[in-house]
Amino acid sequence: MAAESSPKIAIVDESPIRAAILEEGLRDAGFTDVVRIDEMQSLLSRIYALDPDVIVIDLENPSRDILEQMFQVSRAVRRPVAMFVDQSDAASIQASVDAGVSAYIVDGLKKERLKPILDLCISRFNAFAKLQDELDRTKSALEDRKVIERAKGILMKLKGLSEDEAYVLLRSTAMREKKKIGEIAQSILTASELLK
Amino acid sequence: MTTPLQIGFIPLIDAAALIVAVEKGFTHTEGLDVQLVREVSWSNVRDKLNIGLFDAAHILAPVPIASSLGLGHIKVPIVVPLMLNLNGNAITVSAALHAAIMAEIDGDPLDPMATARTLSRVVATRRRSGGEPLTFGMTFPFSTHNYQLRFWMAAGGVDPDEDVRLVVLPPPFMVDSIAGGQIDGFCVGAPWNSIAVDRGVGRILHFGSDIMQRAAEKVLAVRQPWADKNPQPLAGLVRAVFQAAEFAEVPDNRNEIARILAKPEYIGVDAGVILRTLEGRLKIAPDGTIREGSRYMLFAREDASAPDSLQAAWLYAQMVRWRQTAMSVEALKAAQEVFRPDLYEAAFGRTGQPQAASRPIGAFAGPAFEPEKLDAYFAAIQVGQKKP
Numbered sequence: 001m002a003a004e005s006s007p008k009i010a011i012v013d014e015s016p017i018r019a020a021i022l023e024e025g026l027r028d029a030g031f032t033d034v035v036r037i038d039e040m041q042s043l044l045s046r047i048y049a050l051d052p053d054v055i056v057i058d059l060e061n062p063s064r065d066i067l068e069q070m071f072q073v074s075r076a077v078r079r080p081v082a083m084f085v086d087q088s089d090a091a092s093i094q095a096s097v098d099a100g101v102s103a104y105i106v107d108g109l110k111k112e113r114l115k116p117i118l119d120l121c122i123s124r125f126n127a128f129a130k131l132q133d134e135l136d137r138t139k140s141a142l143e144d145r146k147v148i149e150r151a152k153g154i155l156m157k158l159k160g161l162s163e164d165e166a167y168v169l170l171r172s173t174a175m176r177e178k179k180k181i182g183e184i185a186q187s188i189l190t191a192s193e194l195l196k
Numbered sequence: 197m198t199t200p201l202q203i204g205f206i207p208l209i210d211a212a213a214l215i216v217a218v219e220k221g222f223t224h225t226e227g228l229d230v231q232l233v234r235e236v237s238w239s240n241v242r243d244k245l246n247i248g249l250f251d252a253a254h255i256l257a258p259v260p261i262a263s264s265l266g267l268g269h270i271k272v273p274i275v276v277p278l279m280l281n282l283n284g285n286a287i288t289v290s291a292a293l294h295a296a297i298m299a300e301i302d303g304d305p306l307d308p309m310a311t312a313r314t315l316s317r318v319v320a321t322r323r324r325s326g327g328e329p330l331t332f333g334m335t336f337p338f339s340t341h342n343y344q345l346r347f348w349m350a351a352g353g354v355d356p357d358e359d360v361r362l363v364v365l366p367p368p369f370m371v372d373s374i375a376g377g378q379i380d381g382f383c384v385g386a387p388w389n390s391i392a393v394d395r396g397v398g399r400i401l402h403f404g405s406d407i408m409q410r411a412a413e414k415v416l417a418v419r420q421p422w423a424d425k426n427p428q429p430l431a432g433l434v435r436a437v438f439q440a441a442e443f444a445e446v447p448d449n450r451n452e453i454a455r456i457l458a459k460p461e462y463i464g465v466d467a468g469v470i471l472r473t474l475e476g477r478l479k480i481a482p483d484g485t486i487r488e489g490s491r492y493m494l495f496a497r498e499d500a501s502a503p504d505s506l507q508a509a510w511l512y513a514q515m516v517r518w519r520q521t522a523m524s525v526e527a528l529k530a531a532q533e534v535f536r537p538d539l540y541e542a543a544f545g546r547t548g549q550p551q552a553a554s555r556p557i558g559a560f561a562g563p564a565f566e567p568e569k570l571d572a573y574f575a576a577i578q579v580g581q582k583k584p
Contacts, residue, residue, distance in 0.1 A: 041378075044363065062369070065238050066365065071268045093247050
């Protein structure tokens with residue numbers, strides 16, 4: 001392998017969106033030879049066929065143990081593989097485990113060349129987790145809005161209130177009880193369900 | 197004041213003592229606030245223990261030795277103050293391989309020597325007819341499953357690296373892989389052998405206890421510096437888990453334990469399958485044949501919980517035998533020191549006493565294992581000792 005050529009990177013991830021984000025990040029950084037593997041059946045033979053220099057895998061993937069086998073000296077293993085770190089680099093392991101990603105280096109690639117790849121994977125994984133988190137929050141906000149609409153409807157019908165009055169009642173109750181308005185709305189729905 | 201502890205585990209029945217210790221409040225009584233964290237791979241459990249995200253872990257017995265010696269991964273000193281169980285694995289084969297073995301067998305099918313010798317003939321026939329080599333699944337390179345499978349077939353003359361293929365598979369994938377024909381057999385812990393039988397895709401050929409009478413299986417592992425700095429929480433944890441192990445040995449408690457382990461946050465499989473394993477009554481064939489094994493899985497019986505340096509030495513010898521490391525007297529000693537009977541005894545206020553006499557491994561083949569005579573042991577074993 002020539003020193004300046006781009007190493008071949010295999011991304012093993014069952015989340016297609018995250019894998020795509022990772023691949024894009026790697027390509028933007030100039031790593032042009034990137035392959036995604038999302039099918040875990042016969043993972044090892046896929047990897048042997050691809051013959052990558054670096055393997056990146058998400059830590060929530062049970063197939064990670066399969067890669068451990070590649071550290072072993074046996075006839076089945078063509079090129080020995082090692083973890084991305086040397087003994088002194090505990091901070092790298094910590095950061096990657098926190099982010100939920102792990103990388104393996106295949107014999108022949110210099111360790112210095114792996115470091116920027118791993119750092120990029122860690123930051124992309126963290127970015128993905130943040131996105132996921134925001135998405136979850138947006139979803140629950142939407143969910144809250146639906147519940148509030150229905151609770152307002154119930155109050156309007158039962159107490160003969162206008163829409164604005166119903167909302168003011170929900171909000172003032174939430175403030176008095178130090179609860180979220182969505183929680184108050186939910187308890188109105190539950191109560192009306194019980195009293196049906 | 198309570199001490200918060202993060203403890204990693206893999207959803208397997210042999211995590212029972214750890215899970216029960218928390219669920220029954222034994223850890224709470226010891227002033228420990230334990231959060232159990234379910235993991236998906238042994239690599240994750242090992243890494244999170246090594247870097248300190250976990251204070252303790254349910255882990256394969258050979259892994260703390262490999263970590264302490266720096267094999268396969270970074271070197272981190274790990275100690276074992278308590279064994280979570282002895283035995284508990286089984287070897288399951290596909291219906292086709294089972295039929296091939298039974299058609300040829302000369303002797304008792306429950307005798308591992310008879311099945312291993314037959315396997316050797318099946319392998320030879322396959323090779324002559326130009327067939328693909330048989331493929332067997334196991335869970336991790338540094339696992340008792342790997343060593344038991346290798347020990348068994350090697351005793352019959354099968355070289356596990358030359359004559360068959362051994363592949364690592366996560367336990368939940370074993371059943372699908374044998375059903376899909378990607379593998380012909382596997383060695384794994386409970387409940388996966390039973391699940392393969394229930395699905396009609398495999399037959400249990402041997403219990404792990406057929407191969408070895410006493411084999412270290414899962415252990416409670418902590419980092420050595422953590423053990424040094426936290427003697428009180430460690431002793432409390434050892435007592436709580438030991439209390440749970442004794443609880444698990446009482447037949448009347450098994451229903452309750454099966455219900456606890458069946459919860460989705462723990463193992464998440466049918467309580468009936470778990471109960472059969474705890475009782476040592478396993479369905480070994482899809483037709484419903486039941487086989488009982490009084491030694492199927494030991495939690496606290498027969499001093500199972502006490503770390504024994506003989507077990508550590510045996511595991512190290514397997515690493516040498518299968519060329520995961522080179523033999524050295526220093527490494528043997530370091531491996532033996534990973535298992536810490538002194539920490540176990542100290543938890544119960546018994547300090548300064550000499551280590552209890554080791555109990556034999558009781559393997560079905562080969563000479564009795566004596567750590568002081570490793571050269572003679574290797575000389576007596578043929579397969580696996582030829583130089584690579």
